[in-house]
Amino acid sequence: MADTRLIQGRYRLLERIGRGGMGEVWRALDESLGRQVAVKCLKPMGPRHEPSYLRVLRERFRREARVAAALQHRGITVIHDFGESDGVLFLVMELLDGRNLSELLEDTCGHPLAVPDILEIAEQVAAALAYTHGQGVVHRDLKPANVMRLTDGSVKICDFGIARLGDSIGYSSVSSRLTGTGIAMGTPHYMSPEQIGGAPVDHRSDLYSLGCVLYELATGAPPFDMDDAWAVLVGHRDTAPVPPRTHRPELPEAFERIVLDLLAKDPEERPPDAAELHARLLVLEPPGRLARPVTVHRTPPRLPSVRASVRLPEPRLPGWARNMTTGSKATGPGPRTPLPPDPAAALTGAWTEGLAGPAVGLTGVWTAGPAGLTAPVQRTASGPAVPAAGLPTVREAAVPPAPEALAVLVARHQEGLRLGRLGRWEEAGRAHAAVAADRERLLGPDHPDTLTSRYEAAFALSALGRPGEALREYARAAAGRERVLGPDHPATLAARQETAYVLGQLGRHFEAHDVYAAVLAARERTVGPDHPDTLRCRHNLAFNLGRLGRLEESYRMACEVAVTRSRVLGPAHPDTLVSRYEVGYALGQLGRWPEALQTYREVAVARQRVLGAGHPDTLAARYETGICLGRLQRSAEALRLFRELVDERTRAQGPEDADTLRARHCLGVNLGRLGRWEEALAEARDVCAVRERVLGRDHPETLVSRREIAVGLGWLGRWTEALAVYRDVAQARQRVLGADHPDALTSRNDEAHCLEQLGRSTEAVELYRQVAAVSRVRATRSRSGP
Structure with missing residues (x-):
């Protein structure tokens, strides 16, 4: 031939x-x-x-x-x-003129397709399956490579009958027989559990495979995306898929429900036939028929990392915003836990003066003192502090600074720290930046005290939701410390770890992963695997794995850190409870909400026993309990819990405290879940007004509240007003975070959906395409590495 x-x-x-x-x-x-x-x-x-x-x-x-x-x-x-x-x-x-779905995903570097495209493809495939199943024909090898999207937008399924032919001839891609190694032949990512087990196959097997295909189109990866074929097969057979909106919250809830129904292990629990599936999809078909506004993809609060012992408002978007959906808000690790000190903060002085409060919940009570400007010191086992070897002292400078000038800088440094403890980050940032400039002039750019001031200025910028500027300052501090102190010095590693955090704030999670991994290796090498700093870095790395979609790895690492901290510090130590708290978050990411609820409740009880009922960490665990109740559709219970939290936080911290406002926000969210949208809108407006006054108009938490106003307006059918608010949020996020940040892109999707609701489909489609183009560029850049 x-x-x-x-x-x-x-x-x-x-x-x-x-x-x-x-x-x-x-x-x-x-x-x-x-x-x-x-x-x-x-x-x-x-x-x-x-x-x-x-x-x-x-x-x-x-x-x-x-x-x-x-x-x-x-x-x-x-x-x-x-x-x-x-x-x-x-x-x-x-001969078809188009691309199969596998090629379309390759074109986007594995990035998911736009929601309107997914719904259109799903509807057409379901219609085709409804016809073929009605003819008594089952495909048995439905996968992205067997679905073509033509240049005119129509969709065709290929290779009907080929699977059965292959079974007979002996090389089917879906043969349920196993090779000598015990692995199913061919790519197993789209096989139904009954195919894997060699059970009889009917039309419902095609529905399961379609669920796998839609899951991949919506998230960028199949539901069980492991390198080992056997692990994939076991996943299909035994493991519940992570809900797609965990990876991509803007997906319509009804679409997620359809996908999860298709992925039921038992064929009896799937839709009875493709005709019913097609009818359900028609309700979702764009334009203008999505059930609710799309969701903002949010960045979580900072997890424990080396930092000054202060209680901080969450930078960027808060914990209660993680995975929240319109009207069904979801999980997050809650308010930021107080953080231990930067080991180089005021390197040249002893930390003797107590801060505003103990850093409970991490590694004990940390103290700090005046940032003296003598030589950097190290503590010996039995003697007084001595100058660190190899580091210059002020007395070695060619023209020693006047002691009075140094004392003034110490006082100004302390004032910057005090402003930070009060949450006055704009003032704190200006103070540290000014001290950094003066210390550089007097002591030089690489003097440890100059670098400490840069570090503090960077932290203030991060807390203000300005991660791009923070990244530049942390990078300068890390580079300077590496030159002066060496690459493995705790102060250098602290700056590098904070660099990883702001990379995560910027959505650059691949780069953040590389930095966290390098810092972790250095910490394990220098202080050992069980050192608190090492465990803190592993804790952060576990969280970042979740942001990369590596949810099972994230969960396993969080569990390992919790077990190690329990062994080293004890099961009731605040650090151990922080890690168990993170395990609860990872369970939520995996969609295992009952287990997450149980974990958060156990942490709340333990914290109440150790720290007291009114301690912020105890209240944070109760807060997350409320988030889980909402995800489990127990909104009435969640509403009662958040009312209690609002009262308790108002008494303890005041009505304008960040944690009080978060509890009020969740109260409003649950009012919406219960259909009480007028009350929910009023609550969102009140919280937004306070946040705008306290935090500023463009602060990430203010923008979250402003978006919640748009959500309420949309549910009340006031789409013209909602569009103006959605557009304002999108523009602000572009200005603050950058046009290609995931949160900014998702806000543009919010705007496009609103245009659909107003019947302005042409504008909506163009906006969706713009977002998809930027997303593809971003995905390509992310995969190319730092």
Whole structure:
């Protein structure tokens, strides 16, 4: 055949356009009719079979090919002819002008497709399956590579009948038989549990495979995306899929429900047929018919890391915003836990003066003192502080600064720290920046005290939601400390760890992962795996793994840190409880809400016993309990809990405290869940007004409240007003975070959805396309590494 390039004297092979496990696909010319076609040549059966067996296979091929050729539907690839040539079975099909879904995902570097595109594809595939299942035909190999999207937007399923042919001939991509290694043949990412177990397969197996395909289109990866084929098969059989909106919160809730229904392990729990599925999808089909506004993808609060012992408002977007949906807000680790000191903060002085309060919840009570400007010191086991070897002292400077000038800088440094403890980050940032400039002038750019002031200025910028500026300052501090103190000095590692955090704030989680991993390796090498700083870095790395979508790894690492802290510090130590708190968050990310609820309740009880009922950390665990109740649709219980928290936080911290406002925000969210949208809108307006006055108009938490106003307006049908608010939030996030930040992109999606609701479909589609283009560029850049 390859020599003559002509099959049966009619089909001239022109160009190979595809190759797979079952054979090759060629663009060919039907010389009888003068049209171009696609010819699929199955692999030769070879001489290994007896002639009688081959006769049975040929008859089976003809029967299956006739069944496939009889399918006549706009969503099914047309089969024109079939036969055998030189021992090779072939099918002649219509030549399609388009890309299969696997290629579309490759074009976007694995980034998920736009929501309108996903819904359109899903509706057309469901319609085609409804037809074929009605004809008694089951595909059995539905996967992205077998679904084509043509240039005109129409969708066609390919290779009906091929799976059964492959089963008979012995090289099916979905054969339930196992190889000698015990692994199912072919790619297992789209196989139903009954296929894996060798049980009888019916139309509901196709529905499961479609659920896998839609999951990948919506999130960028199949539901069980492991490198090991056996692990994938076990996932299909035994593991509940992570809800798609965990990865991509802007997906419509109704769409997520459809996907999870399709992915039910038991066929009886899936939709009964594709016709019902098609009817459910039609309700979601764009434009203008999405059930609710799309969701903002948010960045979580900072997890414990080396930092001054102060109680801080969360930078960027708060914990209660993590994974929240419109009207069904979700999880987060809650208010930021107080953080231990930067080991180089005021490197040249002893920390003796107590701060505003103990850093309970991490590694004990940390103290701090005046930032003296003498030589950096190190403590010996039995003697007084001595100058750190190899570091310059002020007395070595060519023109020693006047003691009075140094004393003034110490006082100004302390004032900056005090302002930070009060949450007055704008003033604190200005104070530290000014001290850094003066210390650089007097002591030089690489003097430890100059670098400490830069570090503090960077932290203030991070707390203000200005991660780009913070990143530049942390980078300067880290580089300077590495030159002066060495790459493995605790102060250098502290600055690098904070660099990783702000990279995460900027959505650059791949780069953050690399920095966290390097810092962790250095900490393990220098102070050991059980040191509090090492465990803190592993804690942060676990969280970042979750942001990369590596949820199971994130959960396992969080559990490991919790176990190690329990062994080293004790099960009731505040640090241990912080890690158990993170385990609760990871469970929520995995959609295991009952377990997350139980974990948060246990942490709340333990903290109440150790820290007291009114301690901020105890209240934070109760707060997360309320988040879980909401996710479990127990909104009435959640509403009661958040009312209690608002009262308790108002008494303890005041009505304008960040934690009080977060509790009020969640109270409003649960009012919305209960359909009390007028009350929810009023609460959102009140919280937004306070945040704008206290934090500023463009602060991330203010923007979250402003968006919640738009959500309420949308639910009340006031879409014109909602559009103005959504647009304002999108523009602010672009200004603060950058046009390609995930939160900014999701806000643009909010805006596009609102345009759909107003019937302005052309504008909406264009905006969706713009967002998709920026997302593709961002995904490519992220995967290329730092």
